[in-house]
Amino acid sequence: AQRVTQPEKLLSVFKGAPVELKCNYSYSGSPELFWYVQYSRQRLQLLLRHISRESIKGFTADLNKGETSFHLKKPFAQEEDSAMYYCALKRAGGTSYGKLTFGQGTILTVHP
């Protein structure tokens, strides 16, 4: 069975400091991994996906298959980054296609 673990429920940093939100996964197949974000009073939305290897709002995430990790990083946090962040794994194949397994979420607070 697949599992996504975000070990930190809460993470606080000061503006301008680097931030890293941890995500580890277990999955027997080839994983597709995503970071979703939910800002206050807004709906859950996609932040980035590992396939596209993109940087969104200064955030990057690298899939490390050896360590089964997909940590989210930003070199200089901004106050507007304060939100709930979810790491998610997409199951592939058969009747599981498209279904997401979410981690527990990390609440990031960036202080001024």
Next chain:
Amino acid sequence: SAVISQKPSRDICQRGTSLTIQCQVDSQVTMMFWYRQQPGQSLTLIATANQGSEATYESGFVIDKFPISRPNLTFSTLTVSNMSPEDSSIYLCSVSRGDTQYFGPGTRLTVL
């Protein structure tokens, strides 16, 4: 992208009653997903609703408790039956469009 609306946005219900949540998508989709987000916990997939066939439920969720309808390619309903306080949660509708999963604003349910 996909624009998803849900009704109601929130409700307070009495124990033993049922509530039907509606989900409307702005364009046709094959699969619609229903998630639950319990207080302080992650998102958990309840079931996948396919047009023209029975919904498929995840482990721990059954049709008698969470009946789902999918009358066409843009609409689905989830009913929470015979509610108890443990059903207090946010219920989210979701669709896939390519690699991206889009979420509705959620229905916040409180059961007294």
